[in-house]
Amino acid sequence: MKEQIISAGKVSGVVALLALASCTSVQTPQTQDTQAATEQQQQAETNVLLQEWSGPYQGVPAFDKMNLADLKPAMEKAMAINLAEIEAIANNPQPATFENTIEEMERAGEELNRVFTYYGIWGSNMSTPEFREIQKEMAPKISEFSSKISQNEKLFQRIKTVYENSQKNPLPADQQRVVDLIYKNFAMEGADLSPEKKKRYAEINKELSSLYTAFGNNILADEEKYVVYFTKDQLSGLPESFVKAAAKAAADRGKPGQYAVTNTRSSMDQFLTYSDERGLREQVWKNYYSRGDNNDANDNKQNIVNILKLRKERVGLMGYDNYAEWRLQDRMAKTPEAAMELMMAVWPAATARAREEVADMQKLANATSKTKITIEPWDYRYYAEKVRKDKYDLDSDEVKQYLELGNLTQAMFFTAGELFNFDFKPVPEGSVPVFHEDVKVWEVTDKTSGEHIGLWYLDPFARQGKRSGAWATTYRAHTTFDGKKNVLSSNNSNFVKPAPGEPVLVSWDDATTFFHEFGHALHFLASNVKYPTLNSGVRDYTEFQSQLLERWLSTDKVINQFLKHYKTGEPMPKELVAKIEKAATFNQGFETTEFLASALMDMHFHLADPNNMDPDKFEKETLAKLGMPKEIVMRHRSPHFGHVFSGEGYATAYYGYMWADVLTSDASEAFTEAPGGFYDKDVAAKLVKYLFAPRNSMDPAEAYRMFRGRDAKIDALMRDRGFPVPNNQGKK
Numbered sequence: 001m002k003e004q005i006i007s008a009g010k011v012s013g014v015v016a017l018l019a020l021a022s023c024t025s026v027q028t029p030q031t032q033d034t035q036a037a038t039e040q041q042q043q044a045e046t047n048v049l050l051q052e053w054s055g056p057y058q059g060v061p062a063f064d065k066m067n068l069a070d071l072k073p074a075m076e077k078a079m080a081i082n083l084a085e086i087e088a089i090a091n092n093p094q095p096a097t098f099e100n101t102i103e104e105m106e107r108a109g110e111e112l113n114r115v116f117t118y119y120g121i122w123g124s125n126m127s128t129p130e131f132r133e134i135q136k137e138m139a140p141k142i143s144e145f146s147s148k149i150s151q152n153e154k155l156f157q158r159i160k161t162v163y164e165n166s167q168k169n170p171l172p173a174d175q176q177r178v179v180d181l182i183y184k185n186f187a188m189e190g191a192d193l194s195p196e197k198k199k200r201y202a203e204i205n206k207e208l209s210s211l212y213t214a215f216g217n218n219i220l221a222d223e224e225k226y227v228v229y230f231t232k233d234q235l236s237g238l239p240e241s242f243v244k245a246a247a248k249a250a251a252d253r254g255k256p257g258q259y260a261v262t263n264t265r266s267s268m269d270q271f272l273t274y275s276d277e278r279g280l281r282e283q284v285w286k287n288y289y290s291r292g293d294n295n296d297a298n299d300n301k302q303n304i305v306n307i308l309k310l311r312k313e314r315v316g317l318m319g320y321d322n323y324a325e326w327r328l329q330d331r332m333a334k335t336p337e338a339a340m341e342l343m344m345a346v347w348p349a350a351t352a353r354a355r356e357e358v359a360d361m362q363k364l365a366n367a368t369s370k371t372k373i374t375i376e377p378w379d380y381r382y383y384a385e386k387v388r389k390d391k392y393d394l395d396s397d398e399v400k401q402y403l404e405l406g407n408l409t410q411a412m413f414f415t416a417g418e419l420f421n422f423d424f425k426p427v428p429e430g431s432v433p434v435f436h437e438d439v440k441v442w443e444v445t446d447k448t449s450g451e452h453i454g455l456w457y458l459d460p461f462a463r464q465g466k467r468s469g470a471w472a473t474t475y476r477a478h479t480t481f482d483g484k485k486n487v488l489s490s491n492n493s494n495f496v497k498p499a500p501g502e503p504v505l506v507s508w509d510d511a512t513t514f515f516h517e518f519g520h521a522l523h524f525l526a527s528n529v530k531y532p533t534l535n536s537g538v539r540d541y542t543e544f545q546s547q548l549l550e551r552w553l554s555t556d557k558v559i560n561q562f563l564k565h566y567k568t569g570e571p572m573p574k575e576l577v578a579k580i581e582k583a584a585t586f587n588q589g590f591e592t593t594e595f596l597a598s599a600l601m602d603m604h605f606h607l608a609d610p611n612n613m614d615p616d617k618f619e620k621e622t623l624a625k626l627g628m629p630k631e632i633v634m635r636h637r638s639p640h641f642g643h644v645f646s647g648e649g650y651a652t653a654y655y656g657y658m659w660a661d662v663l664t665s666d667a668s669e670a671f672t673e674a675p676g677g678f679y680d681k682d683v684a685a686k687l688v689k690y691l692f693a694p695r696n697s698m699d700p701a702e703a704y705r706m707f708r709g710r711d712a713k714i715d716a717l718m719r720d721r722g723f724p725v726p727n728n729q730g731k732k
């Protein structure tokens with residue numbers, strides 16, 4: 001939830017299909033047209049972004065030589081080279097084999113991978129208006145490039161031949177998995193359809209892409225259009241930082257001297273949490289949850305219906321009954337029923353807890369409010385905050401004094417040493433090029449054998465042109481099919497850069513996220529797969545490993561050695577740790593209910609018949625049937641559920657966050673049950689062997705069973721959220 005993962009040197013945020021065609025290799029790709037290959041070679045040599053990586057550690061990106069003027073020609077060249085490689089594979093006169101088709105595809109796209117590494121840095125770490133112009137121009141070209149590969153009929157026929165042969169004569173396990181994944185990916189994108197159906201398929205995709213853009217733009221328009229202004233006598237309860245931002249927001253909109261609550265989540269959330277002005281809270285709440293639902297030019301209801309119809313028609317061309325069934329086939333859940341079963345197992349406990357929370361709040365409101373009120377949705381955050389203070393009394397400033405960035409980094413290295421047997425050492429100053437002076441690089445080796453594993457780049461601080469949040473990526477992923485490649489992994493955060501000599505003190509949430517992203521880096525570094533495709537992620541599974549790593553932050557060994565007061569050096573007191581842990585279950589009724597309501601609606605929309613559907617009515621009726629508490633609204637109401645309707649990334653996939661949570665809680669109990677706790681050597685060895693190292697080279701459900709000796713159960717998640725554990729052992 002915290003970041004976008006750009007996995008294994010493949011820019012999945014740009015086009016998923018690129019993953020099929022791209023990989024990293026030092027071998028010269030075989031092309032039939034040697035003349036063209038020579039010319040390409042010459043051009044490649046003059047453009048830094050296309051050049052092979054040189055220097056130590058098997059070659060590293062030339063981040064110190066990046067020049068934006070090189071980007072467009074490099075991308076165009078790299079795509080042309082990749083397409084030539086694909087054509088050569090597709091037109092090979094020899095009968096299709098794993099080696100001459102699949103392995104060649106895995107090998108192709110070396111230049112493009114290199115260019116995309118730089119593209120990713122400009123996009124996320126070093127953006128400028130000039131870069132965004134190039135990005136705008138390149139986006140449709142990248143999409144066209146990817147279609148040329150996914151719709152290459154001759155290529156698909158060769159993949160299909162290899163796949164069908166493998167059904168008669170199975171290949172070695174890892175090769176079989178690569179073939180299965182590639183074949184399925186192409187087939188899921190309509191590669192196996194008749195020419196007429198393919199034509200309709202392409203038309204539908206084109207219509208959908210316009211609808212997705214319209215849906216997203218309508219949300220943006222309503223976020224800009226509806227702003228609540230207020231005056232100096234209405235500031236009661238608001239924190240000073242919010243008041244300052246609100247004054248600036250009003251001034252920016254031509255109303256100096258007033259204050260403005262803009263129609264975005266962070267603004268709404270803070271205002272509803274702190275403002276004593278109930279009437280204003282109601283207005284802010286209504287604006288936010290009506291985005292895309294105002295029966296005007298920016299209304300999204302008809303878009304929802306059109307999107308659902310087209311999605312159903314498109315998967316129908318491939319013989320699927322509904323979109324959810326098509327989407328989930330290669331996810332860990334595999335079927336919509338399995339995802340629904342999990343959600344409905346947690347739902348009753350979540351809504352029951354929400355009712356208890358409302359009762360607590362009503363009591364407090366009765367005792368403190370001058371007029372008699374009944375808790376409404378716009379009161380939830382406000383009274384929840386008052387109950388939180390009352391019950392937990394956690395001072396976030398006090399916690400920060402024990403969370404210093406340098407110590408936290410050492411804590412992560414310690415954890416990696418205990419679990420993965422990794423050692424982290426800073427590389428010699430200046431030996432590895434970086435794109436900004438703040439970026440630091442460490443070499444990762446095996447603690448026992450000293451074997452080199454890779455590098456870890458850390459870009460810790462916020463700056464202009466860097467996107468917000470935290471994320472992990474790789475510049476090069478581990479593979480062995482063309483000689484063993486080391487891993488170039490990176491973590492990126494937005495801590496506020498301190499004055500020279502001052503410590504960086506972070507919140508508990510930010511420290512948790514820091515561990516989370518490091519979990520992604522360890523997942524990359526621990527990879528032992530042979531082929532690039534096997535490094536790819538499974539959406540309801542890849543967040544699990546990183547979420548699990550968060551748990552080591554609050555282990556005794558980490559607290560006692562690394563969570564030390566920045567002035568006194570004293571470790572964080574036990575009582576403070578206990579307070580943090582207790583506060584973690586607070587307000588889980590609200591949080592779980594608002595999340596599940598959205599995840600359940602996502603699934604119900606895609607399982608229903610979209611003909612004659614009225615989305616508002618459908619939403620209202622479905623939630624009523626589920627027994628949605630009237631004091632809570634969906635985290636994302638349908639007319640602004642961008643995860644699901646402004647693209648396909650999370651369509652029938654929003655449940656995935658909870659799926660990963662179940663695995664996280666259950667796997668964490670494997671450690672707490674073991675004699676050595678979180679540092680138990682046997683459980684750690686299994687963790688690395690089955691949950692990290694295989695990446696996507698084995699079925700995730702099978703990998704989990706090897707680790708745990710059984711399927712994951714929801715019990716641990718229920719305990720973590722402070723919910724009662726159901727008797728009928730809900731399983732997934």
Ligand SMILES: [Zn+2]
Nearest residue numbers: 001003543546
């Ligand atoms: Zn993550």
